[in-house]
Amino acid sequence: MLHGYAASLLEGTGLTLAVAAASLAVACVLGLATAAARLSKSRLARALGATYTTVVRGVPDLVLMLLVFYGGQMAVNALAAQLGYAGFLDIDPFVAGIATIGFIFGAYLAETFRGAILAIPAGQREAGLAFGMGRLQVLLRITLPQMVRLALPGFTNNWLVLVKSTALVSIIGLNDMMQRAGQAAGATREPFTFYLAAAAIYLGITTVSLLALRTLERRYSLGVRRAA
Amino acid sequence: MNFDAIGEALPSFVEGLQVTAILLAASLSLGLVAAIPLALARRSPRAWLSKPVWLFTYVIRGTPMLVQLFLLYYGLAQFEVVRDSAAWPWLSSAWFCAIAAFAINTCAYTTEILAGALETTPAGEIEAARALGMSPALAMRRILLPSALRRAIPAYSNEAIMMLQGTSLASIVTLLDLTGAAREMNSVTYLPFEAFLTAAAFYLALTFVLVSLFHLAERRWLSHLAPRR
Numbered sequence: 326m327l328h329g330y331a332a333s334l335l336e337g338t339g340l341t342l343a344v345a346a347a348s349l350a351v352a353c354v355l356g357l358a359t360a361a362a363r364l365s366k367s368r369l370a371r372a373l374g375a376t377y378t379t380v381v382r383g384v385p386d387l388v389l390m391l392l393v394f395y396g397g398q399m400a401v402n403a404l405a406a407q408l409g410y411a412g413f414l415d416i417d418p419f420v421a422g423i424a425t426i427g428f429i430f431g432a433y434l435a436e437t438f439r440g441a442i443l444a445i446p447a448g449q450r451e452a453g454l455a456f457g458m459g460r461l462q463v464l465l466r467i468t469l470p471q472m473v474r475l476a477l478p479g480f481t482n483n484w485l486v487l488v489k490s491t492a493l494v495s496i497i498g499l500n501d502m503m504q505r506a507g508q509a510a511g512a513t514r515e516p517f518t519f520y521l522a523a524a525a526i527y528l529g530i531t532t533v534s535l536l537a538l539r540t541l542e543r544r545y546s547l548g549v550r551r552a553a
Numbered sequence: 554m555n556f557d558a559i560g561e562a563l564p565s566f567v568e569g570l571q572v573t574a575i576l577l578a579a580s581l582s583l584g585l586v587a588a589i590p591l592a593l594a595r596r597s598p599r600a601w602l603s604k605p606v607w608l609f610t611y612v613i614r615g616t617p618m619l620v621q622l623f624l625l626y627y628g629l630a631q632f633e634v635v636r637d638s639a640a641w642p643w644l645s646s647a648w649f650c651a652i653a654a655f656a657i658n659t660c661a662y663t664t665e666i667l668a669g670a671l672e673t674t675p676a677g678e679i680e681a682a683r684a685l686g687m688s689p690a691l692a693m694r695r696i697l698l699p700s701a702l703r704r705a706i707p708a709y710s711n712e713a714i715m716m717l718q719g720t721s722l723a724s725i726v727t728l729l730d731l732t733g734a735a736r737e738m739n740s741v742t743y744l745p746f747e748a749f750l751t752a753a754a755f756y757l758a759l760t761f762v763l764v765s766l767f768h769l770a771e772r773r774w775l776s777h778l779a780p781r782r
Contacts, residue, residue, distance in 0.1 A: 383757040385718035386718065392749035490617070495619075524616040
């Protein structure tokens with residue numbers, strides 16, 4: 326049915342998942358840092374955090390990705406020329422894709438994390454401090470573990486949107502599942518078949534993620550009483 | 554920053570702005586109109602009505618809009634029946650495919666938003682309608698739907714903003730929207746920062762316009778639920 330292109334599609338799926346996982350790691354680090362900045366006492370940090378989350382969420386992923394890919398290429402080469410390098414540097418679409426998607430979803434995750442931190446009662450933190458814990462200890466033992474539970478629903482949504490956004494890396498030339506589907510479609514003249522296969526794979530990823538994260542959510546909510 | 558180049562390209566950005574606005578308005582309005590009956594079906598106790606709608610929203614929300622767009626724009630040409638049909642001039646146009654794909658996508662999300670709002674209708678509103686002797690259809694038309702549509706405004710404003718950003722995919726199927734104008738400018742002048750930052754500024758401005766429009770809508774239709782001052 327797939328004219329022997331199934332292996333190629335699966336290989337592309339691996340790349341899609343790699344891009345998604347790496348972007349998620351970048352986004353989590355950026356998101357935590359930004360959430361911390363938005364909750365800090367420093368007015369400058371709060372303003373920077375707010376600007377980042379507002380601007381990124383107001384501009385399409387595709388525009389940011391093209392900006393990082395083409396603009397990054399130019400900036401890197403200008404920098405290399407300044408340093409006396411004569412050759413031409415190519416930006417790897419894999420790196421550009423991860424950097425962009427990580428940068429975008431850092432902004433979305435920052436809001437999720439911030440909301441989760443705000444939802445933890447202040448008494449929890451104060452109790453930790455009263456027990457003589459250091460601020461880092463309070464963060465690691467009190468705030469973060471409780472934050473996971475509160476952030477999981479928003480995190481699930483962000484992850485699902487992120488996976489779907491990775492389809493855009495095919496536009497900047499990465500050989501991901503979408504691009505392989507396009508190549509197979511061109512070679513066999515059966516675009517519907519192959520884009521439908523791509524859709525089915527994305528749906529599979531979404532479904533597995535949903536089930537896994539729901540299990541995780543149940544695991545983290547064990548200690549919480551639910552009404553009826 | 555080469556501001557002269559931006560100034561020169563500004564007319565094509567303004568044209569792109571119009572294309573983006575048309576794509577957004579067309580897909581949002583079609584999607585919303587189709588979502589109302591679908592949301593009612595989604596909430597129906599009859600499984601043969603609610604299950605297909607559930608499947609539709611699950612599949613559309615679980616796959617990238619880019620795939621949906623490609624399925625329509627490139628995929629349909631695979632079938633001879635479609636190529637020979639009277640609708641082919643429509644189905645092969647980028648405009649039609651983009652609006653159709655966007656409308657179907659936003660329809661799925663809007664259906665879920667409306668179904669959620671319908672489900673959270675306060676019991677008292679339904680009981681009051683029944684106590685006044687309204688038939689189920691009348692109560693739906695006069696009480697449940699207006700109430701749900703109002704309460705859906707905040708979530709729907711997020712969906713509209715996501716959709717605005719989604720319309721940038723139209724540039725991939727050759728339409729010259731804002732992103733298309735930026736890609737054109739980049740390929741002609743090779744000034745990526747100027748091109749894409751200008752597009753980003755336009756999108757950001759559009760986002761703020763949408764946000765303030767929905768803010769007005771909330772003040773107009775949702776003020777009865779606002780916290781008292």
